[in-house]
Amino acid sequence: MSSDDKTKLIHLVRPEVQSPSGHERLIRTLLTIGELSESDQDELRAVPGRIRRLSTYEDIVSEGDRPNAISVLVDGFACRYKILHDGRRQIVSFHMAGDAPDIQSLYIDRMDHSLGTLEDSTVLHIAHETMHDLFRRKPEIGALFWRWTLIEASVFREWVVNVGQREAYSRLAHVLCEVMTRMKAVGLADGKTCQFPLTQSELGDTTGMSTVHVNRTLQALRGDGLIRLKAGSLTVLDWEGLTVAGEFDPAYLHLRELVA
Amino acid sequence: MSSDDKTKLIHLVRPEVQSPSGHERLIRTLLTIGELSESDQDELRAVPGRIRRLSTYEDIVSEGDRPNAISVLVDGFACRYKILHDGRRQIVSFHMAGDAPDIQSLYIDRMDHSLGTLEDSTVLHIAHETMHDLFRRKPEIGALFWRWTLIEASVFREWVVNVGQREAYSRLAHVLCEVMTRMKAVGLADGKTCQFPLTQSELGDTTGMSTVHVNRTLQALRGDGLIRLKAGSLTVLDWEGLTVAGEFDPAYLHLRELVA
């Protein structure tokens, strides 16, 4: 798609104003966590939005912003993060195609964290008023989105447990299990392999470990024959072993049907 | 509403069947995070509930439960926690009078964590159907509860940052700042002092530190003249100093008016 190239042009390109793939990915992800009638799916398909392209390491929204639209990740990979005074960073969640990582902005004005891409990405923006109107007309859709934010909260809780209680080896394994499970759930994993555009430094920011220790721990995971990890792609060689290592129980993801 | 009786004496005590203080505390807490019209407050006051008393270290709900009512903490102090296979525990949030820590059960069947008291407590249970009906009739109330769960998610994110990035001294300071700020916001702190029914071992479970290290770190905080902590009561001697130590910025609590 896209007969264009530059930043400003994007907004002029009519055919993109309603990206079908963005809507479909959103629906696909919603279906992994709850039910959605055919007519409600059509409601969602009819929702107008605005496509935006971002390159690697760009913020979708930044801490302090007061967005007037939510973002649906159409393509790419993103993360939430917070920066401390001295520059340290903590990544608090990952997001893949189909995710809508700032639904919270519908009810909380000011962003308390940032949302940034980890590779070139496409985002579909849907105006707050559009969403509010949709929820008013279709309360079941609103309920499903509420459930979605509650599941996100569950994931945050699990991350607190992960960084609070598990040692480096398990902690990394757990993160890998989660990404793989979620990618599988929405159909973004090809067998045992999925895209994984994280540097070791970023893995350090998500686990609260130094880059050096991430490196050594990954070597241990590789050495134990659990994973292969290179060039933006993760392959799980021993799923059973990895889940045991990470004490991973996917219940906290509240998926409708658990993926093996 | 409830002219009935059930198993225990508690349920025979008429005046308690609708605890005014439970409803009032709920409203008071809601008002710290959003607006609520007089008529909506009355709607909430009219909501029927069931009072339950618990002693220290009892579960309000446990992981795996499928509650059919939400819980409002009327009196006491509680925490959310998760237990790992080998018995380690991570506390992921604290709850005080006025909190409704399991709103999530309205949209997520199965509890993915437990909710337990840290001292003798009183809980007001409101049936799910009652809440769903209320949200249907009064969507603004539903929106406020949604906002509440989103703020909780924000707190979880901050906890990830806290255990992921901060060293023991700051981490403990941050936890103390949060509890004090929230207690003040809902009127449960008397000047610089508030109730704080946590043992050092429990503080260890919340910060991911050993009891021994909690003890030594608390001594450091005391030695630096920041706090006094004894017998279930916390006094902040140097608020400025404590917030600096904990890198505490209350923005993530999204309170309507920030307390000094």
Place this chain on the structure above:
DNA sequence: CGTCTAATTGAAGCATCTCAACATGCGTGG
């Protein structure tokens, strides 16, 4: 008073960090 839990202290060990160097891969300009 005796009992039990919580708080405190000391000392040794380890997981992880920091510093610092070096290797590898990749995109870009020459």
Place this chain on the structure above:
DNA sequence: CCACGCATGTTGAGATGCTTCAATTAGACG
């Protein structure tokens, strides 16, 4: 197309924050 430059990955070694184990003290309560 090669060479350079920069980001990422890798390795070694010393420093340290925190844990574990083990004991002792202090408080709360019947």
